[in-house]
Amino acid sequence: MDSQALNARCVELFQNPNVRLRMWNARMFWKVGDQFNVSSDKLTDPKVDLCELEVMLATAALTESQCAAELDKKEPGRAAFIQRQTREGMRPLLRAATH
Structure with missing residues (x-):
């Protein structure tokens, strides 16, 4: 998935009611x-x-990730770590964007 399509997916997911309940601000x-x-x-x-x-x-x-397998190829276990932290009500520290 290219970066524009991936960003569009993230924006769409950010609008999901289950995500909105987390009260995360887009500025994060x-x-x-x-x-x-x-x-x-x-x-x-x-x-x-x-x-x-x-x-x-x-x-x-509460939907299937389209990037988890790709992320695990780069760094095994990273996707599971992010998923576990999120399910436990935490906000995992994400790596900075590389442009």
Whole structure:
């Protein structure tokens, strides 16, 4: 999945009601300047690794991740760690985005 499609998936997952219950602010994951209530079309410049973000958001949304296998190829066990932390109500520290 290319980075634009992956970002679009993350933005879509971020809108999921189960994710919204976590009360995460978009500023935690995307560069949005000093804005607090940002519309989804402004979420284009990620602060964190999009693959890791997709795994975290998919877990919070109670849906299947499309990046977990790819992430585990790069670093075995990383996806399971992110999923476990998210299921336990924590927000795992995600790696910074590489541009």
